[in-house]
Amino acid sequence: MADVRSLPPAHVLFANTGVQIVAVPLRAGVRYASAQIGYGWQRCLVAPSGPKSNVPKAIPFVQWQIIQSQTARLFLAIDTTCGNPEEGYFGDAGTLVKDFTLRLENILDLAGQPLRGVPAVEVCIRPAAATAGDAKGVHLVVDFGNSRTGALLVELSGEVAQQPLMLPLELVNRYHLDAWNEQGEFQARPSARWFSSKTHWCNTPYLRPLPQKRVEYRVIEEEPRAGWFGRGKGGPKQVKVEVVAAPPLFDDLSMVRMGREADDVLQVMRAEGDIRTGVSSPKRYLWADDASWLEGANWFMADPADRCQTGAYAATLQGPYLRFLHEDDRDFLLAEEPPQEGDFASEKPLKPRHAPRALMTAALYELLCQAYAYVNSAAYRNASGDASRPREIRTLTLTYPSGMILEEFKRLEAQARKAVAIFAATLGKSQRVRPELNLGIDEASAVHLTYIWSELLMLGQDPRLWFAAMRRERARPKAASDDAPPPAAPAAPAAPRRLGPSARRPGAANRLAERDEAFGDSADEIRIACIDIGGGTSDLMIARYRFEAKIDDYVRGEVLHQDGISLAGDQLVKRLLEVIVVPQFARALGLEEEDAIFLFGPEVPRNRAYRAQRLHWMNGLFVPLAQAYLNNAVDEVRDEPITHTDPEIVDPVVLESLQRVFDKVKGPGYYNAAQELDLYFNAEVFEAVVRDVFDELLFDYCQRMVQHEVDVVLLAGLPSKLQLIQQLVRTYLPLAPSRIVPMDRHYAGNWYPYQDESGHNPGVIVDPKSPVVVGAAIHFLARNGMLPQFKFSMKSRQRENSYYWGVMSSATSGIRRERILFEPSDPHAKEEITEFSTSSQRVIIGRKMSPNEEAQASPVYLLKMDAKDRIGETQVAVRIKRRRASPDQEESLEVIAVTGTVAGEEAVLGENVHFVWRTLADERYYLDTGGLDNIEWSFASLAGR
Structure with a gap:
């Protein structure tokens, strides 16, 4: 029941703050049957409070559930929204001038009996604006x-x-x-x-509110009465109406x-x-x-x-x-x-x-x-x-x-x-x-800002000291035409096949001499690069920074180069699974290769009936094993076994699902899903996998950084914790090791919100992904004047990159030389149009910035032929135009005409031929199908002991 007694409440909530949860521990030893408490949230009914009533009282703005673990707990979900109490709200905002106290006791279970062992609970809903101020x-x-x-x-x-x-x-x-x-x-x-x-x-978190009855008084126009006894014209009349409606309570939908x-x-x-x-x-x-x-x-x-x-x-x-x-x-x-x-x-x-x-x-x-x-x-x-x-x-x-x-x-x-x-x-x-929406900063730029702000804080927020310490002497090149090569840079100490100075890539961003020199002192300029290796993309961003010391210290950045490739941590996990984890799993359990391919390999009609289970195994079994392997790789732990029978890594429910399918496919007892895995970190095999995924990409990125004469390189994203990743960058860059900064375990200061909760190494970044969200927060604060005596801005990307565009191979993420449609453009060239012919119903067109055929490309467009259910010849000639980059539009492609046939019908652009953007080359992504398309068996014997 609800009242307004002056007893001190145990839980204080604020009015109009949505749904709040209160947890109440119950006394030890109290247990409940599912018939009493059900599953999930239940509507709140309490026993009648007086002898004159035997009807339970409903409290529509409260729902409850009991979760039983070592100690059973009662959870109350309380909707604090104000409204008409007749409609189910706790109280009206217009009359709520003091605390509303709710005393809950004798909550009824699903059988209509009071819940045993549940104490009386008091909750205060406070009108905060009337007592403590606005939100x-x-x-x-x-x-x-x-x-x-x-x-x-x-x-x-x-x-x-x-x-x-x-x-x-x-x-x-x-x-x-x-x-x-x-x-x-x-x-x-x-x-x-x-x-x-x-x-x-998933279903909504709370139950839908039940309809409530309420009385409304409405004014209607009364029609005039006719006949001898009519009273002339009609007029307004107040009538009493009973309305049944569900209030918008628990609208966390x-x-x-x-x-x-x-x-x-x-x-x-x-x-x-x-x-x-x-x-x-x-x-x-x-x-x-x-x-x-x-x-x-x-x-x-x-x-x-x-x-x-x-x-x-x-x-x-x-x-x-x-x-x-x-x-x-x-x-x-x-x-x-x-x-x-x-x-x-x-x-x-x-x-x-x-x-x-x-x-x-x-x-x-x-x-x-x-x-x-x-x-x-x-x-x-x-x-x-x-x-x-x-x-x-x-x-x-x-x-x-x-x-x-x-x-x-x-x-x-x-x-x-x-x-x-x-x-x-x-x-x-x-x-x-x-809420106001902001998409103000890209991920790599955010890492820059986290690094810069942490450095400034450690120097008393004096940018003069930091710029003086970090800048390097740099020759000032004369202004040159776009296609003139820059001054030769010293070669990176790379592998023998990669010796030599880096030439300027055609179509690259203009160099510093061609930029605006008006802000700050060019002698104090610092150039920072960041390689941010995420889950889906690996991004490179290079920017220059200058400052002006005034009443507000002003640091301004300008992006010199930006690129992103759809190859990152998820691809590393996939190759780990294909080369190490799944082959060793099959070897340890004695799976026949045909069965392993059927259960864990590419999706085919024969195994589609197990799609839900395959997804379950991929995300609940193999990915956690790969993550455990990566953790051992980070710490270089070679003597600690990794096993799927460890419940801290793999939930036993996942193994039960796998065992059921084993028994169904091969018969009971043929395979044992609980057989020990015997998987150990092997540095030699792991290095081969990492190099296979990242070597070409990192070398390409490092060459670009050499071109732009960067002073500091930041490494962010979870894969950057790997020593091998860090070593590859140090090998390919002619920079002192102190100027190559992995954000993992980098000291940022005690202000940093993501630290080791145990108190070890205070101020040290424990997750190299976190600088992205922290940098975005700093950018938001600086842009809106919320940082004292500090102003920061980043000049937006000029969207001036020009790319190699071409048809991507279905087997790899590259573009073969004969499938290149456009090369980086000359800014003075006229409009470019090319034509190609294809018989494929799906063509992925991607882009890259490197001329190397092995370089990874990112998918951008899909050319799709819509044959519907028709069978017939498909042969389409496509005329495609490259649209040049402009200050507000990046370089893009446009199909201007198609000719030929699609499944025997005339090809018509926009009807049966469609050109749309798509950033995923294969919609059958392994994390969404549960299938691996390139399992290798050659290293299985090296993964275990």
Whole structure:
């Protein structure tokens, strides 16, 4: 029951801060049957409080669940939204002038009996604006990667000497609710600060509110009465109307789960067959704007509480969030006019086949909802100070890869804007302002800024000292034409086949002498390069920096060169699996090669029925083994075995799934999934794998850095922790080792938000991916005048690169010489058009900056012939034009005409021939199919002992 007694409340919440969770430990020894507590959240009913009533009292703004572990805990989800109490809200904002105290006791279980062992719980909902002031603004900064994602919460404290506070967002597992300890206290969990970017559909976190009855008084126009006894004209009349409607409570409508929770809810599912529930990272699928990736399948969602009552803890995709999402992912939420009722989509589509890129919006919405709940929790308010004031999400800042193409950048921005719009219409509806979106800095530039800011702080924030210490004497070349070679640079001490000075690449960015010299002193200029090896892309960014010392010290950067290649950590993991892990796994378990290929190899019609299980094995068995192998490689641990029977690495549920398929395919007892793996780190084999993946790329990047005469090189991203990666860069660059700075274990200072939680090595960066999100936060603060006496700006990329464009090989990520369509252009050349002919129904066109045939290319476009169900000859001649780069448009291609036939019909551009952008060469990505296409068996004997 609810009352307003003056008893001291145990839990203080703020009005209009969404849904807040309260954890209450129960006394030891109390256990409950599932028939009493069910699964997941339950609606709150309490026993009648007086002798005159025997009807349970509903409290619509509260839901509860009990999670039983070593100590059972009662969780309360309390919706703090203000509204008419007759509609189910706790209270009206207009009359809420003092604390509202809710005393909950005698909560009824599903059988209608009071829950045993549950104490009375008191919760205070406080009108903060009337007592402590308006909500403080919190700025959410997100680094959404292809493999891992992390976010920072930034707010300012102080009035005169404002100090920025950065706290990592820890993703809450909504299924296990393990962020609360046995005492019911929210606890810091560093492992939840960086989480897998995998995103899977799941039912909403809370139950939908039930319709409530309320009385309304409406004014209607009374019609005039006719006849002898009529009273003349009609007039307004007040009538009493009973309305039944569900209030918008618990409108955290998130329908995706990320990170570990995604694995947890998928493991509960009992559905079999080729079902699709999500992707390894929605950022990888921003190009996917229709249902073709689904290949005729429907989306399914996890339903861990079985609310849809399918018995499989899974159901076809349905729910209130889908109201904002059409299957073609149209951008109706971004129109200038507010959407009308007819603009929204169905909450229960007949065939849910939404475009995969829609998961990007859903994932960002999930992060916004989690951030909003967390910043208004007692745990965050106590940790950040000023605990008596609520919080608002004021801005959302996203980073993006340095080599991201313009079309992909615009789509990322659109998906983020839609996430903000959905948040503002649902959970964030009580905020005074809608969060503002910023895509202000690329990932490699953000690493630059983290490094620069940490160096300046250690020098008393005096840029004069740092620039004087780090600059190198550099000759000033005279201005030259674009095609004139630069002064010869000394050769890098590379392998014998790579000796010699680096010549300037055609079409490269103009050199320093051709740039604006107006800002600062060119003698103090410092050039910094960053190689950021992420999960999906490896980015290179080279910039020059100068400063002016005035009232506000002003550091200005200018990008000299930027590129990104779709080859990074995920490819290293894939090759580790193909060369070391899977072959050794098959050898240790005694799998016949044919069976290993069937279970773990490429997807073919024969194994498609096991797609869900293969995905489970890939992401729950093999990828964790590869990560454990990489951890041993970082620390060079050679004598510690890695095994899939270790529950800290592989969940036993995954092995049970594999054993069931073993028994089904080969018969019981033929293979034993619990056989010890006997896998050890082998430096020789591992070096061969790393060189196979990264050697050409790193040499190419180092040559470009030599061309631009860089002073400092930064290495970021998780693979940069590997000593071999660091050694390759040192080998290929003529720089002192002190000027090649791995961000892993680099001392940044005690202010750094990602440190070793155990207190070892304070101020040291423990995750080389974290400088990206930290740098983006620093950039946001500096750009908005929130850093004292410091100003920073980065001159935007001129988008002046010119590329080698060509048809990519389906077997590799390169472009053969005979398939080059355009070479780097002469700025003075006329418009370029070329023509080629193909009989393929799918042609990937990519770009690269190196003339080397073995150099990796990044996919950019897809030429797609739509044959539908027709059978016939396909032969199409394509005329394609290169559009030159301009200050606001990067170099791009355009198909201007096609001739020929598509499956026997005349080829028509826009009808059966389509030219669209696509940044993933193979939509059957191994993390989303569970299949490896190049398993090698030659090193298996070297991987074990």
